[in-house]
Amino acid sequence: MLNGANSNFAKTIRTFSDGSFYAMEVPPGEYFVEIDSTQLQFLGVESNPPRRKFRVRAVPEGDFVEGLNFTLTSKAAPSDTAKARQCRYYVQVGLFSSWGQVLLEEYIAENLFEEDFHVVYNSEYNLYGLITEHYTDREAAGRISELVRDRMYDDAFVAEDCPPLTKPITYRIQLADFEDQAAAEELAETQETITGEQATIKSFQDDRYHVLIWNKEKWRDAFSSVKSIRQVSVFQEAILISDPGALRIRVDQPLQVYFGFFREPGEAESMQVEMARNFPDIAIETEYFEELGITLVRTEALNSFEEAQRIVQSLGESPGMDVTILPEIR
Numbered sequence: 477m478l479n480g481a482n483s484n485f486a487k488t489i490r491t492f493s494d495g496s497f498y499a500m501e502v503p504p505g506e507y508f509v510e511i512d513s514t515q516l517q518f519l520g521v522e523s524n525p526p527r528r529k530f531r532v533r534a535v536p537e538g539d540f541v542e543g544l545n546f547t548l549t550s551k552a553a554p555s556d557t558a559k560a561r562q563c564r565y566y567v568q569v570g571l572f573s574s575w576g577q578v579l580l581e582e583y584i585a586e587n588l589f590e591e592d593f594h595v596v597y598n599s600e601y602n603l604y605g606l607i608t609e610h611y612t613d614r615e616a617a618g619r620i621s622e623l624v625r626d627r628m629y630d631d632a633f634v635a636e637d638c639p640p641l642t643k644p645i646t647y648r649i650q651l652a653d654f655e656d657q658a659a660a661e662e663l664a665e666t667q668e669t670i671t672g673e674q675a676t677i678k679s680f681q682d683d684r685y686h687v688l689i690w691n692k693e694k695w696r697d698a699f700s701s702v703k704s705i706r707q708v709s710v711f712q713e714a715i716l717i718s719d720p721g722a723l724r725i726r727v728d729q730p731l732q733v734y735f736g737f738f739r740e741p742g743e744a745e746s747m748q749v750e751m752a753r754n755f756p757d758i759a760i761e762t763e764y765f766e767e768l769g770i771t772l773v774r775t776e777a778l779n780s781f782e783e784a785q786r787i788v789q790s791l792g793e794s795p796g797m798d799v800t801i802l803p804e805i806r
Contacts, residue, residue: 477489477509477510477511477512478499478502478507478508478509479507479508479509479510480505480506480507480508481505481506481507481508481529482505482506483503483505485502485503485505485507487499487502488512489509502532503532504532504533504534504539505531505532506529506530506531506532507529507530507531507532508527508528508529508630509527509528509530509544510523510526510527510528511523511546511548516548519548520550521548521549521550522548522549523546523547523548524546524547524548524549524633524634524635525546525625525630525631525632525633526625526633527630527631528544528546528630528631529630529631530544547633549636562638562639563636563637563638563639564610564611564612564636564637564638564641565610565611565612565613565614565616565617565634565635565636565637566607566608566609566610566611566617566634566635566637566642567607567608567617567620567621567624567632567633567634567635568605568606568607568632568633568635569581569585569593569605569606569607569608569624569628569629569632570605570606570629570631570632571598571601571603571604571605572603572604572605572606573602573603573604574604574805575604575718575723575725575803576802576803576804576805576806577604577805578595578604578605578606579595579695579802579803580802580805581606582594582595582606583734583800583802584628584737584765584768584770585606585624585628587736587737587798588627588628589620589623589624589627591608591609591620592608592609593606593607593608594606594607594608594609594644595644595645596642596643596644596645597645597718597720597721599720599721604645604721607635607642607644608620608624610637610641614634614636617634618634621633621634628768629767644693645718645719645720645721646691646692646693646718646719647691647692647693647694647695647697647698647699647716647717647718647719647725648676648688648689648690648691648692648698648716648717648718648719649688649689649690649698649701649702649705649714649715649716649717650686650687650688650714650715650716650717650724651663651667651675651687651688651689651705651711651713651714652686652687652713652714653684653685653686653687654684654685654687655683655684655685656685657677657685659685660677660685660686660687661677663675663687664676664677664687666710667687667689667710667711670708670710671689671705671708673689673690674689675687675688675689676688676689678719680720680722682722686717686722688717688719689705691719695716695718695725696800696801698716699716699725699727699729699781700781700785702714702715702716702727703727703781706727715727725803728779729803729804730777730778730779730803730804731777731778731780731781731784731801731802731803731804732774732775732776732777732778732784732801732802732803732804733774733775733778733784733787733788733799733800733801734772734773734774734798734799734800734801734802735747735751735773735774735797735799736772736773736797736798736799737765737770737771737772737773738770738771738773739769739770739771741771744762744771744772744773745762747773748760748761748762748773751773751775754790754791755775755787758775758776758778758787759775759776760773760774760775760776761773761774761775761776762774775787777804781801784801785801787799788800788801
């Protein structure tokens with residue numbers, strides 16, 4: 477079923493035998509697409525997500541929208557096998573191609589819902605996902621899913637997760653990587669003598685041996701650590717990577733300080749003026765997210781982690797502000 481989000485447009489679409497579908501002559505605008513509830517009831521299944529929202533752009537050559545996929549799962553009670561495996565449930569907010577973008581979405585979600593969200597890596601599609609905590613009760617996850625769809629993203633859905641459970645990505649310091657395992661083991665021994673930290677040698681399906689230390693949940697903690705360890709001459713080439721995914725995070729990564737987001741334009745403007753007064757040598761920007769109806773207030777791109785930290789530390793525990801550092805999104 478295809479329905480206009482802000483219009484009376486409505487159209488019934490029939491699928492092909494493989495489940496695919498298409499519709500032509502859809503005017504520009506925003507739309508919801510969902511599977512007919514009568515069909516879902518007849519089949520005894522539920523749709524994840526329940527519906528998807530998309531936009532048709534007004535462009536001369538005509539717009540083309542794809543990727544409007546749905547997963548149908550049985551509404552039957554969990555099997556004894558699933559119970560025995562201690563399966564859990566989480567809400568997937570969305571998938572993102574950019575590491576910087578998913579960190580921003582995490583920041584927004586945690587402030588909107590006052591819940592912990594986590595970034596995961598989907599190796600099959602090389603995408604980053606944003607998920608909630610795990611829940612033992614599917615109904616509890618369903619309530620959170622409805623809340624997320626109402627306030628944030630229409631395509632959030634509940635996913636069943638059986639052991640081994642999906643784990644959030646962590647951040648590790650890579651001292652170096654080698655083609656030869658013996659060379660990697662030698663460096664690991666050297667660093668343990670210097671730092672007293674135990675090193676791990678790991679391969680990320682690239683036929684190389686990566687010498688890694690530490691395992692931090694928050695990228696900012698790891699970022700600060702890699703800056704420190706690069707001061708040791710033998711580790712000047714150390715970098716930060718994500719695990720899993722092995723995303724190489726540059727030490728000179730441009731950063732931005734976020735001062736929060738606001739639903740009222742006047743509040744965002746007031747914050748922008750106040751921060752510009754506090755930091756006259758730094759440009760303060762705003763960005764409006766139409767889909768969420770919020771305005772973000774942040775600095776321009778900063779060239780050093782130290783500069784970003786200075787801003788955060790100077791504000792301290794300012795009431796009504798949730799200040800953080802995030803990588804610049806390009």
